[in-house]
Amino acid sequence: MTERTQYDAALEARLCRYAAVDTQACETSASQPSSAIQLDLARMLLAELEAMGHAARITDYGAVIAKIPGTAPGPKIALLAHMDTAPAYNATGVKPRVIRAYPGGEIRYPDAPDLVLSPTNAPYLNEKIGLDLITASGATLLGADDKAGVAIAMELAATLAAAPDLPRPDLTLAFTCDEEIGRGVDPRLPADLGVDFAYTLDGACLGEIEYESFSADGAKVKITGVSTHTGTAKGKMVNALHLAARLISALPQATDTPEVTEGREGFWHIYALTGTAAEAELSIILRDFELEGLARRGEMLRGLCAALAATEPRARIACEIFPQYRNMRYWLEQDMTPVELARAACAEEGITPISVPIRGGTDGSRLTEMGVPCPNLFTGMQEIHGPLEWVCVQDMAAALKVCLALLARAAGGAGAKK
Known part of the structure; x- marks a missing residue:
């Protein structure tokens, strides 16, 4: 003692x-x-x-x-x-x-x-x-x-x-x-x-x-789908939650999340998903020790959102990235x-x-x-x-x-x- x-x-x-x-x-x-x-x-x-x-x-x-x-x-x-x-x-x-x-x-x-x-x-x-x-x-x-x-x-x-x-x-x-x-x-x-x-x-x-310290940006991705009655939804409904799931699946998970990185490795991290079939919002943080790496992560997210939007033109996908600290x-x-x-x-x-x-x-x-x-x-x-x-x-x-x-x-x- x-x-x-x-x-x-x-x-x-x-x-x-x-x-x-x-x-x-x-x-x-x-x-x-x-x-x-x-x-x-x-x-x-x-x-x-x-x-x-x-x-x-x-x-x-x-x-x-x-x-x-x-x-x-x-x-x-x-x-x-x-x-x-x-x-x-x-x-x-x-x-x-x-x-x-x-x-x-x-x-x-x-x-x-x-x-x-x-x-x-x-x-x-x-x-x-x-x-x-x-x-x-x-x-x-x-x-x-x-x-x-x-x-x-x-x-x-x-x-x-x-x-x-x-x-x-x-x-x-x-x-x-x-x-x-x-x-x-x-x-x-x-x-x-x-x-x-x-x-x-x-x-x-x-x-x-x-x-x-990390350089840090935050991101909000808002997905607006098309809401209809489920009984008559064929060919009409666009489920915002399904699109959110597709976006999450498209993000690199084997190498770029907090649970698989350490030291000087950066990451993206989804810390909140809220919404309904009509509208969903993802809250994301982006982290990297260098500004160039942080910018690449932002570009990747914007690119994935644009690619997702191209697959479903009836949906609206807005991606806002904002600085947090450097x-x-x-x-x-x-x-x-x-x-x-x-x-x-x-x-x-x-x-x-x-x-x-x-x-x-x-x-x-x-x-x-x-x-x-x-x-x-x-x-x-x-x-x-x-x-x-x-x-x-x-x-x-x-x-x-x-x-x-x-x-x-x-x-x-x-x-x-x-």
């Missing part, structure tokens, strides 16, 4: 408290934030920040912004985490549970007896024997994505309030809404941050410092200052920094594109967006210590813009 650090108990309590608040985003909502329940956590964080003595506010777009003055000159830095949880799995009634001094082997769940988490399907568990883990009960996701990041940033705020002389430049903390549905970065956010660069606390394994490497590789600062902070804490491409995106992808360089830092979250989600408390504590070391290194002008 590893000895617990001064931060472990506080981070454990924070994550369990925040995870119990339902903040699931709603992709079909046009409101901002997409679900009012996200503001429940926003108000909780605001009250806690104010109780610490920090100046904070909730913006018109639902983000919590806290400004913590520096004690030394240096680049202005922001740390971000998102409050929302993914709509991919049930997030109502989360019951966090702590597995103290994980002994190894299988983990089972009180609300889903057949559900099993083990080193077989989650090899990272092998590195956490003797450490403390937090999971949900099996009926919901945990929400460590990204409430682990929220907990780390909030405990950092508490640490700085308790030790106001700790070295740091001007610091902004930001807790955003709707990251999971691609709306986490409001156009007003960069100005509200007012920093030279930032970090998202939204990564996984110990030591990860990510500065490369690979932040395109900007960060021009100035690696924030990445190198984070790597040095990791090394100072005895942690080997690891940089791997993110098979996804973060608020940092959009912020970087909008002029605020923003790599991603680890939190320890694992198996996200489903009932097997878990996080190691000691990974969270390590992330907090890296953030403190990073701020101390930045104080005094290290990495400041010339």
Whole structure:
């Protein structure tokens, strides 16, 4: 059993408290934030920040912004985490549970007896024997994505309030809404941050410092068929659902879907199909690390839609492709200052920094594109967006210590813009 650090108990309590608040985003909502329940956590964080003595506010777009003055000159830095949880799995009634001094082997769940988490399907568990883990009960996701990041940033705020002389430049903390549905970065956010660069606390394994993400487009394919009574449908009906099935079958499935790709391989992914025989809509995401590959995937989808339409001229098939975010490497590789600062902070804490491409995106992808360089830092979250989600408390504590070391290194002008 590893000895617990001064931060472990506080981070454990924070994550369990925040995870119990339902903040699931709603992709079909046009409101901002997409679900009012996200503001429940926003108000909780605001009250806690104010109780610490920090100046904070909730913006018109639902983000919590806290400004913590520096004690030394240096680049202005922001740390971000998102409050929302993914709509991919049930997030109502989360019951966090702590597995103290994980002994190894299988983990089972009180609300889903057949559900099993083990080193077989989650090899990272092998590195956490003797450490403390937090999971949900099996009926919901945990929400460590990204409430682990929220907990780390909030405990950092508490640490700085308790030790106001700790070295740091001007610091902004930001807790955003709707990251999971691609709306986490409001156009007003960069100005509200007012920093030279930032970090998202939204990564996984110990030591990860990510500065490369997918480039991403979304697509909506709307198929309008011809609806008639089934008894007299011969030669008249055009079933939109049948056409949708044909389109899905035409897309390359053996090589280009999430379940068969890894590393730097891109994919297409149909995540929703709704409709009737009269009208159907497919929601699709396209992902690639390079813009050329992303463009090819879009061209492929448009071509398949056109070919399908040619086989059935009575149907109407509309294909809309729209940008979501771009690979932040395109900007960060021009100035690696924030990445190198984070790597040095990791090394100072005895942690080997690891940089791997993110098979996804973060608020940092959009912020970087909008002029605020923003790599991603680890939190320890694992198996996200489903009932097997878990996080190691000691990974969270390590992330907090890296953030403190990073701020101390930045104080005094290290990495400041010339």
